[in-house]
Every structure is written in structure tokens, then in C-alpha cells.
Amino acid sequence: MAAAIPILSACWYDADSDRGHAIAEALCANCHDLSSAATIKHAPPLWKIVGRVPGTVKGFDYSQDFLTLVATKKFVWQEESLDFFLSNPNQFLPDNKMSKFELSSTGTYTTPETYSTTDRKLNKAKLALLKLGHYELFHGLQASDERDDLIEFLYTLR
Ligand code: HEC
Numbered sequence: 001m002a003a004a005i006p007i008l009s010a011c012w013y014d015a016d017s018d019r020g021h022a023i024a025e026a027l028c029a030n031c032h033d034l035s036s037a038a039t040i041k042h043a044p045p046l047w048k049i050v051g052r053v054p055g056t057v058k059g060f061d062y063s064q065d066f067l068t069l070v071a072t073k074k075f076v077w078q079e080e081s082l083d084f085f086l087s088n089p090n091q092f093l094p095d096n097k098m099s100k101f102e103l104s105s106t107g108t109y110t111t112p113e114t115y116s117t118t119d120r121k122l123n124k125a126k127l128a129l130l131k132l133g134h135y136e137l138f139h140g141l142q143a144s145d146e147r148d149d150l151i152e153f154l155y156t157l158r
Helices: 017-027 064-073 079-087 124-131 144-154
Strands: none
Touching: 017 144, 079 144
């Protein structure tokens, strides 16, 4: 009898959570705490984001639109919802605070150097804005392999 041939998922992209970590440090950590301390920064912490009912971090002042959307849609954060949200937060929710974020006069951002040292392309114009301490920081991650890496990393935050 022939031995069963294992079905390999070789055609799937093999997501890399270390790369995802670098991406998260560069693109998310200015606003979101990634650690288990789960501190509220400019945004709700991402610790245990997978499985979270959206909009439920106590003490974070979510935008009303975000709360309305998640109350109507009823979902939890997992691979598909994160992928859709992170590919284009504006399409997901035009008035969410994440892509229309303005810094308070006291707020500062660090430059995502870690990101520029990778082979990823950085939007220089956006970076310049960011250095000026301004706004519109996260419009989405277009490359699906980068989103896969990022989401793989988000799954480790538990
Ligand atoms: C400019 C600041 C900023 C950046 C950069 C940013 N976010 Fe956010 N994020 C926010 C804010 C603010 C909210 C709350 C949205 C609202 O209230 O409209 C949010 C919400 C979220 C939520 C929903 C959280 C919940 O409790 O339901 C997830 C998931 C998320 N962001 C992931 C990310 C990831 C992953 C990145 C990096 C790729 C990122 N964000 C980059 C500011 C940011």
C-alpha cells in the first residue's frame, strides 16, 4: 500500500513573525503599546488583540464611528478582519481615529528607522510628515506579504 503523501501547503506564503515584529515596531508602536503591560498610548494596546471584541479596551476613548461600526458588525479581531482593516483602515471605517490621527501639541513620534533598514519601501512623504509630528500616519499596508507577517506577529501577542 502506498504511503499517504502529505499535502504540503507550499504555495502559501510562509509568514514571518520576526519581520512582522519589525513592521509593527515601525508602523504601529508609536501609537499602540505592543507589550504585555497593555498600556494605553495614543491608541488601545495590541496585547491579546486576537480574539478581542473591537472597541472594548476600558479607559480608551474610541471614536464614536468606530464604536458604532463594531456594534453593528459584531465581529472579533482575527486573521480576516485584521487583514481587511490593516489593508485599508479608511475603507473599513472612514472616520476612524487611526488614519486621521492628529498629535497633541505635547505628543511626539519616533521615526521608524527599523522599518527603513529592511528592504521594504517607505513612503518618504509620509515619513516627512511624521517627522513634523503630523497626522495621517497609518493608511494601510498594501503588500499582502507584509500584512501576513504583521498578523502572524499579532497572533504572538498573548
Ligand atoms: C497614528 C496612530 C496609530 C497608528 C500608527 C496605528 N494605529 Fe491602530 N489605532 C489607532 C487608534 C487611535 C485606534 C482607535 C480607533 C478609533 O477609535 O477610531 C486604533 C485602533 C486599532 C485597532 C482596533 C483596536 C480595538 O481595541 O478594537 C487595531 C487592531 C489596530 N489599531 C491595529 C494597528 C496596527 C496593527 C497598526 C500598525 C500597522 C496600527 N494600528 C497603527 C491609532 C494608530
